[in-house]
Amino acid sequence: MFKERKLMKDKLVSFVDLVAKELPDDIYKKIKLLEAEEDASLANEIYSCMSINMKRAKELNRPICQDTGVLQFYIRAGSKFPYLADLKELLTEVTKEVTKSAPLRPNAVEVFDEVNTGNNVGTKLPWIEWDIIDDSKNLEIEVYMAGGGCSLPGRSVVLPPLSGYEGAVQFVFDTVVEMGINACPPLIVGIGIGTCSNTAASLSKKAMLRPINTSNPHPFAAELEKKIEEGLNNIKMGPQGVTGKKSVLGVNIEGMAHHPSTLGVGITIGCWASRHGIIKFDENFNSVITTHKEK
Numbered sequence: 259m260f261k262e263r264k265l266m267k268d269k270l271v272s273f274v275d276l277v278a279k280e281l282p283d284d285i286y287k288k289i290k291l292l293e294a295e296e297d298a299s300l301a302n303e304i305y306s307c308m309s310i311n312m313k314r315a316k317e318l319n320r321p322i323c324q325d326t327g328v329l330q331f332y333i334r335a336g337s338k339f340p341y342l343a344d345l346k347e348l349l350t351e352v353t354k355e356v357t358k359s360a361p362l363r364p365n366a367v368e369v370f371d372e373v374n375t376g377n378n379v380g381t382k383l384p385w386i387e388w389d390i391i392d393d394s395k396n397l398e399i400e401v402y403m404a405g406g407g408c409s410l411p412g413r414s415v416v417l418p419p420l421s422g423y424e425g426a427v428q429f430v431f432d433t434v435v436e437m438g439i440n441a442c443p444p445l446i447v448g449i450g451i452g453t454c455s456n457t458a459a460s461l462s463k464k465a466m467l468r469p470i471n472t473s474n475p476h477p478f479a480a481e482l483e484k485k486i487e488e489g490l491n492n493i494k495m496g497p498q499g500v501t502g503k504k505s506v507l508g509v510n511i512e513g514m515a516h517h518p519s520t521l522g523v524g525i526t527i528g529c530w531a532s533r534h535g536i537i538k539f540d541e542n543f544n545s546v547i548t549t550h551k552e553k
């Protein structure tokens with residue numbers, strides 16, 4: 259398996275490198291759309307800086323933002339994919355290598371010691387979450403670079419039952435109004451409706467990573483996504499908070515059945531430079547990147 263391991267490692271290093279330097283297609287397109295719609299002059303300047311930034315990052319082979327975050331991997335692993343046992347170790351090696359080669363900013367500060375490890379690896383970093391897919395021979399790896407500014411507004415709360423969905427919406431607006439500007443708007447707002455704080459937070463990350471041109475399949479949730487997006491856009495935060503037509507790139511909601519006495523609500527915010535991507539492998543280690551096709 260030595261040859262296959264090396265092949266996978268090389269592919270993952272260049273995949274993470276790409277994610278640091280180019281936005282996924284859905285986010286890139288939405289930024290260009292907001293830029294075309296904007297008519298405030300300062301906001302236009304900021305969108306134009308973002309476009310130049312993206313172009314220069316590609317030309318100079320550099321990350322889009324100096325804060326390349328901490329690496330978080332979300333794995334959807336077929337139970338029959340031939341190479342699962344060593345994947346955690348492999349992703350740790352990939353993280354160290356791409357930190358040097360890209361390069362990525364070392365952002366892992368070891369817990370309690372409060373010393374930067376220098377290679378983006380530390381206790382539970384890179385962060386890895388697993389879903390096992392029955393009977394599949396394929397492997398899907400999603401990577402997200404969790405920057406500091408965009409992680410700052412992340413919150414979760416457990417509301418009493420009488421608060422209802424109105425309470426959830428209030429919590430979302432309070433959070434975005436108070437903290438959203440720290441996260442380099444226009445924002446992606448991921449909302450999780452759960453049963454306790456960790457399920458709500460985890461679902462909000464899943465929502466934030468869902469493509470921004472999609473809707474929740476449940477009509478009530480889809481309507482809520484639309485209304486919250488309209489409401490947040492009416493705040494007119496504009497790019498980088500300088501005021502402008504729009505505040506958000508998108509609002510996504512994910513949910514789960516919950517205890518009758520609780521409504522967990524989580525928020526995860528993505529910035530305009532939300533760097534994430536998906537790579538898929540088949541059992542023969544052929545791969546395709548599904549998020550970055552059109553540029």
Ligand code: SF4
Nearest residue numbers: 323405407408442529
């Ligand atoms: S919020 Fe995003 S764009 Fe702003 S500094 Fe952090 S990673 Fe960079």
